[in-house]
Amino acid sequence: MTLKITLTMRRALLLAALAMTFCSACALPQPGANRDQTEQAPVRIAEGAYVSIGGIEQWITIHGDDRSNPIVLVVHGGPGNPMSPIAESLFSDWESDFTLVQWDQRGAGRTYSRNGPSVASTMNVERMAQDGIEVAEYLTGHLDQHKITIFATSWGSVLGVHMAHARPDLFHAYVGHSQLVEWNANLTATYGRLLERARAAGDQTSIDTLVELGPPPWSRAANWPRLRRVYAPYQRAATTAPAALVALSAEYGSEEEQALYSEAEDFSFEHLWGLTLSGPLTQVDLPALGTSFEIPVFIVQGEQDLWTVPELTRAYFASINGPEKQFYLVEGAGHELSQNGVALIHDVLMDHVRPLAIAP
Numbered sequence: 001m002t003l004k005i006t007l008t009m010r011r012a013l014l015l016a017a018l019a020m021t022f023c024s025a026c027a028l029p030q031p032g033a034n035r036d037q038t039e040q041a042p043v044r045i046a047e048g049a050y051v052s053i054g055g056i057e058q059w060i061t062i063h064g065d066d067r068s069n070p071i072v073l074v075v076h077g078g079p080g081n082p083m084s085p086i087a088e089s090l091f092s093d094w095e096s097d098f099t100l101v102q103w104d105q106r107g108a109g110r111t112y113s114r115n116g117p118s119v120a121s122t123m124n125v126e127r128m129a130q131d132g133i134e135v136a137e138y139l140t141g142h143l144d145q146h147k148i149t150i151f152a153t154s155w156g157s158v159l160g161v162h163m164a165h166a167r168p169d170l171f172h173a174y175v176g177h178s179q180l181v182e183w184n185a186n187l188t189a190t191y192g193r194l195l196e197r198a199r200a201a202g203d204q205t206s207i208d209t210l211v212e213l214g215p216p217p218w219s220r221a222a223n224w225p226r227l228r229r230v231y232a233p234y235q236r237a238a239t240t241a242p243a244a245l246v247a248l249s250a251e252y253g254s255e256e257e258q259a260l261y262s263e264a265e266d267f268s269f270e271h272l273w274g275l276t277l278s279g280p281l282t283q284v285d286l287p288a289l290g291t292s293f294e295i296p297v298f299i300v301q302g303e304q305d306l307w308t309v310p311e312l313t314r315a316y317f318a319s320i321n322g323p324e325k326q327f328y329l330v331e332g333a334g335h336e337l338s339q340n341g342v343a344l345i346h347d348v349l350m351d352h353v354r355p356l357a358i359a360p
Contacts, residue, residue: 042066045099050114051138054122054131059084059110060138063092064099070149070172070357071139072349073101075132075163077154077178079281080268082109085252085261089245090337094346097354099143103135105159107271112264123271124280129162136163136170149353151345153177154308154335155272158284168294172356173324175348176299178308178335181316183284187216189309190231197234206230217282221275231306238304240332242339286316293322296356298348300341302333324352 045067050057061084072094076083083090084102091100104111107123136148149172152160157176164174180186191210198206209230213223252261272281299317301310310329317327328348330341 042068045143050110051135053134053138054106054127056106056111056115056119058106058131058135059104059114060135061087061102062099062139062143063087064095066096067099067143068145069097069099070354071101071143071145072098072149072151072353073103073132073136073139075103075150075152075156075160076105076108077156078108078265078268079105079155079272080108080112080265081155082261084109085248085257086246088249089247090342094349097346097350101135101139101148103132105156106131107268108264109261112267113260117267120267120271123268125158125162125284129159129166132159132163133167133170136167140170147172147357149173149175149349149357151175151177151349153337154180155281158281158286161286161289164293164295164297165289171295173296173298173353174293175345175353176297177337177341177345178302178305179299179313179316180284180308181286181312183282184217185312186308189312190307191216191227193306193309194227194230194234197238198230206234217277219276219278221269221273221277224273224277235304235306235334238306239302239334239338240304241302241330241334241341244337244339244342287319291316291319291321293320293325295322296324296352297322298326298328298352300328300330300345300348302335302338302341303329303331304333305335307335326352 042065045062045064047063048059048061051060074083074087074091082102082104084104087100087102094100106119106128132150139148140146147170150160150163152175154177157179160174160176164171191213192215195207195210198210209226213226252258271279273279274282297317297320299313301308301313303310314327317325326348328344330338330344332338333341
């Protein structure tokens with residue numbers, strides 16, 4: 001099913017429906033909660049710690065108004081761009097309904113700060129997807145729940161799909177945003193879309209850059225910033241949806257923290273894109289994993305996304321078989337999260353995922 005979204009908040013209706021389904025005198029069972037919800041008040045959780053994942057210490061934060069709420073693991077993009085530093089501004093409104101988990105992936109953020117470049121040889125999709133599975137296993141044990149939900153964006157959507165295929169028993173659902181599908185196809189579509197728009201605008205400087213680069217695939221990392229210089233203004237011009245409101249948490253605001261974040265971003269680029277653009281990211285081909293899912297799949301896509309273009313994502317979505325699936329197109333949104341996109345993803349989690357997680 002494909003939905004063109006004009007955003008409405010249906011949270012009140014959902015809660016009303018749940019109240020009618022279960023008598024007001026009965027507590028909604030929480031998976032693995034092992035406590036009487038009618039007698040004990042919600043227990044807020046706010047944790048940040050290094051956890052042994054994949055043989056190294058990786059940084060994880062857990063926030064929510066009630067630790068028995070359904071768990072949502074955010075699998076960040078980039079690669080090398082954790083959302084931990086901006087999570088409070090982006091997702092604090094979700095914390096009354098979900099327990100939100102930020103994970104700084106191998107080679108990124110505070111996980112890189114802890115381990116440095118020693119993980120270089122292990123920077124690959126399979127190892128990092130296994131890291132995500134181990135994070136999920138840790139969370140189910142730590143919070144005494146049976147399953148969690150994956151919310152993955154951009155590069156993270158590659159890891160998220162690998163995780164969903166490998167261990168569906170660990171997950172209620174997969175929610176993908178700016179879904180990457182297949183590297184060569186995505187890059188070729190981006191290049192073609194940019195050249196088309198540059199020609200329509202009579203933008204000779206951008207036309208010259210793109211023609212000189214030539215159609216992908218490429219073998220020089222230096223091509224990437226040149227493409228980005230063309231991509232960035234056209235993506236901004238195409239995006240009409242209001243950008244998500246983000247602010248850096250004070251905890252991450254020091255010069256040292258910012259320098260290490262940037263160093264980790266460069267490290268991730270070098271080892272996942274590769275200096276000859278032949279790294280693990282450039283080998284991504286999600287359809288090759290198979291298109292049958294054992295869990296519900298929900299994909300949220302920006303209508304004006306010039307990087308993970310909607311046509312490719314929609315075609316991948318159409319090929320998926322599973323217990324439930326829906327595709328949402330966010331009007332006027334680009335590749336990055338928009339305010340409408342964040343609200344929509346929360347609606348999807350409330351309407352489709354939370355009922356699965358709290359069912360007896």
